[in-house]
Amino acid sequence: MSTHHSPPPAGPDGPAGLVGFTVDLTSQEMLQRAQVMAALGPDWDPVDVLRGEEEAYDLLYSGLDAEQQRTYDALVAAGVLPVRGGGRAAA
Template sequence: MSAGDNSTELEFDIDLGAEEMRRRAEITRALGDDWDPSEQLRGEREAHALLYSGLDEWQRDVYEQLISAGVLPEGIGGEHAD
């Protein structure tokens, strides 16, 4: 910027790759050493199975419509959604 330039523009660079690696490291650190991703996924599947269990006929129809519309992924609670 020259002495007579009244510009307020500021130029800077961010290395998004390094920032993403830092972000992931912080998340992993915050989760702690005892975090088990496979156990977490298993728990989520169990929760979905319970959520969609015991549906009456109308609820089952809505559930199937949501799956066919792509709102819900196929298979969550599928064996228990009756």
């Protein structure tokens, strides 16, 4: 016994029984952004945060031994890491 299924006939809104719709998430996204900013608090300073990240990267790449420095230089040359401290890791 074989069963044959035909697609439903198309109507002005697409296949019968289906209705097109859109969802605008803009208000939800704005609410989420407001909640993130509220969670960060009024003392959050993005410039200070970025400065702290730069200091952490400088510390991370400081005091490298010769082999580590070669690896660092190779990663900079390959474009994996940005140049720091004039092309050398900080001493």
